[in-house]
Amino acid sequence: MARRKSPGKRSDTGVSGTSxxxxxxxxxxxxIADIVLRGAGSLLRRKLEKGLITGQLDGDKARRLIEGRGMVSSVALWSASKLATRSPAGLAVVAGGLAAKVLYDRGKRLEAxxxxRKHGDSES
Known part of the structure; x- marks a missing residue:
C-alpha cells in the first residue's frame, strides 16, 4: 500500500510542501528565529534587571547601573552564562561562584x- 504525502510534510527528497x-x-x-529570540530575550532581561534593582535603588540610579555596564563586565557576564549553559559542571562552577558572592556580601553587611552598633555603643 502506497503512503500518501500529507500537505506541509517533507518529502523523501527533503523538499517541503506548503509551509x-x-x-x-x-x-x-x-x-529570523534567532534574531527574534535574542531580541525578545534581551528586552526581557533588561525589564527583569530594572525590576529587581528598582526595589533597592531609585529609578535613575537603577537605570544608570544597568545601562552603564562596561565592556569587561559585559564580557564576564556573557562568559559566565556560556559556561553555565554548556555543561552541568559549568553550571555548578557559576552557581558556586554566585553563592560565594552572596555569602561574601551578606558577611560584609553584617560586619558593617x-x-x-559597636561604634554607636562606645559614643553613648
Missing part, C-alpha cells in the same frame, strides 16, 4: 552593622 514559515529557505528561517 507557514516566512521563507522557503530553512537557513533564513533559523536566522556590628561596627555601627
Amino acid at each position: 507557514r514559515l516566512p521563507s522557503p529557505d530553512p537557513v533564513t528561517n533559523l536566522v 552593622k556590628r561596627r555601627a
Whole structure:
C-alpha cells in the first residue's frame, strides 16, 4: 500500500510542501528565529534587571547601573552564562561562584552593622 504525502510534510527528497514559515529557505528561517529570540530575550532581561534593582535603588540610579555596564563586565557576564549553559559542571562552577558572592556580601553587611552598633555603643 502506497503512503500518501500529507500537505506541509517533507518529502523523501527533503523538499517541503506548503509551509507557514516566512521563507522557503530553512537557513533564513533559523536566522529570523534567532534574531527574534535574542531580541525578545534581551528586552526581557533588561525589564527583569530594572525590576529587581528598582526595589533597592531609585529609578535613575537603577537605570544608570544597568545601562552603564562596561565592556569587561559585559564580557564576564556573557562568559559566565556560556559556561553555565554548556555543561552541568559549568553550571555548578557559576552557581558556586554566585553563592560565594552572596555569602561574601551578606558577611560584609553584617560586619558593617556590628561596627555601627559597636561604634554607636562606645559614643553613648
